[in-house]
Amino acid sequence: MxxxxxxxxxxxxxxxxxxxxxxxxxxxGKFVVFVGPSGCxxxxxxxxxxxLEEISAGQVLIGGxxxxxxxxxxxxxxxxxxxxxxxxxxxxxxxxxxxxxxxxRPKSEVxxxxxxxxxxxxxxxxxxxxxxxxxxxxxxxxAIGRAIVRNxxxxxxxxxxxNLDAALRSETRVELSELHHxxxxxxxxxxxxxxxxxxxxxxxxxxxxGRIEQVGSPMDLxxxxxxxxxxxxxxxxxxxxxxxxxxxxxxxxxIGIRPEHIMVSNxxxxxxxxxxxxxxxxxxxxMHVRVPGIGSLVANLDGQRDYVVGEDIGLKPDEQHLxxxxxxxxxxxxx
Ligand SMILES: Nc1ncnc2c1ncn2[C@@H]1O[C@H](COP(=O)(O)OP(=O)(O)OP(=O)(O)O)[C@@H](O)[C@H]1O
Ligand SMILES: [Mg+2]
Numbered sequence: 001m002x003x004x005x006x007x008x009x010x011x012x013x014x015x016x017x018x019x020x021x022x023x024x025x026x027x028x029g030k031f032v033v034f035v036g037p038s039g040c041x042x043x044x045x046x047x048x049x050x051x052l053e054e055i056s057a058g059q060v061l062i063g064g065x066x067x068x069x070x071x072x073x074x075x076x077x078x079x080x081x082x083x084x085x086x087x088x089x090x091x092x093x094x095x096x097x098x099x100x101x102x103x104x105r106p107k108s109e110v111x112x113x114x115x116x117x118x119x120x121x122x123x124x125x126x127x128x129x130x131x132x133x134x135x136x137x138x139x140x141x142x143a144i145g146r147a148i149v150r151n152x153x154x155x156x157x158x159x160x161x162x163n164l165d166a167a168l169r170s171e172t173r174v175e176l177s178e179l180h181h182x183x184x185x186x187x188x189x190x191x192x193x194x195x196x197x198x199x200x201x202x203x204x205x206x207x208x209x210g211r212i213e214q215v216g217s218p219m220d221l222x223x224x225x226x227x228x229x230x231x232x233x234x235x236x237x238x239x240x241x242x243x244x245x246x247x248x249x250x251x252x253x254x255i256g257i258r259p260e261h262i263m264v265s266n267x268x269x270x271x272x273x274x275x276x277x278x279x280x281x282x283x284x285x286x287m288h289v290r291v292p293g294i295g296s297l298v299a300n301l302d303g304q305r306d307y308v309v310g311e312d313i314g315l316k317p318d319e320q321h322l323x324x325x326x327x328x329x330x331x332x333x334x335x
Contacts, residue, residue: 036207084143256323259300269314
């Protein structure tokens with residue numbers, strides 16, 4: 001059974017529609033990521049699933065049951081927010097057990113659940129500390145622990161890592177994936193960071209202006225984006241889009257080429273340009289090349305390269321890996 005289903009879900013604020021009829025099913029135990037630019041409706045959708053926001057039209061089904069009129073508590077869902085306010089005067093253990101204490105569960109049960117969650121999250125040593133005595137990543141884990149102790153059917157996480165620095169983010173990302181494997185609980189995770197989406201999701205839902213653009217596995221979206229929005233949103237550095245006479249030669253309006261599929265070629269290059277920026281990352285070199293009549297093309301080259309800014313260079317696409325789009329930006333299968 002699907003853990004969760006959205007059927008024609010609409011949200012309007014006053015006269016302003018912000019979610020325009022979303023349909024989606026989330027399989028039991030899956031890790032689903034909602035990704036999209038700021039303001040596209042990710043948090044609104046999540047809050048409607050959680051029961052924190054009224055649903056203007058359509059249905060939310062949780063475990064096969066219509067949940068539109070259930071209170072957040074009755075939905076058996078736990079939500080972790082970006083700003084995970086912990087109670088500063090309480091210890092880690094008290095923070096984690098707070099919702100159970102509020103429900104007047106026996107002390108022994110609360111501490112057993114807290115200890116179990118703490119072990120899962122590597123917080124056992126920190127149970128007696130207060131939030132001010134923790135690092136950002138540790139506080140984040142406490143916020144997740146607070147959700148775990150409730151043993152929810154579904155976890156909803158809204159940009160839970162965005163307050164962390166880059167190193168801690170990637171570490172916590174891996175921990176969250178491990179946690180998901182261990183718990184096997186359905187998770188819906190919101191982010192505007194496509195790297196988080198690509199690395200954690202079983203299924204990615206790309207949202208844009210209150211609509212779903214595409215749903216698929218990370219590699220589906222990467223290899224077969226359904227339109228130019230998804231093509232340029234998923235992947236970093238982003239896909240190059242080229243239109244004009246060269247694209248029309250292939251019978252399409254626009255051709256997409258991922259940066260790793262552009263090669264330097266000084267014999268019979270497709271494009272000639274001038275290097276404008278070089279980003280040396282050690283394992284790879286990202287080169288921005290200004291091409292007259294085309295604009296800027298970005299090539300992602302393996303390893304370390306000696307090219308310099310201002311150098312004239314020839315480029316060629318790997319024609320096995322072109323993406324074709326029509327006038328309205330939709331993917332074309334046949335050329
Ligand atoms: N209470 C509200 N009243 C009116 N409009 C709202 C309200 N809450 C959100 N919106 C609008 O709904 C749209 C979606 O907002 P939402 O918070 O879901 O975006 P988001 O995708 O989570 O963005 P971000 O990545 O910035 O968090 C935005 O245009 C926002 O301005
Ligand atoms: Mg948001």
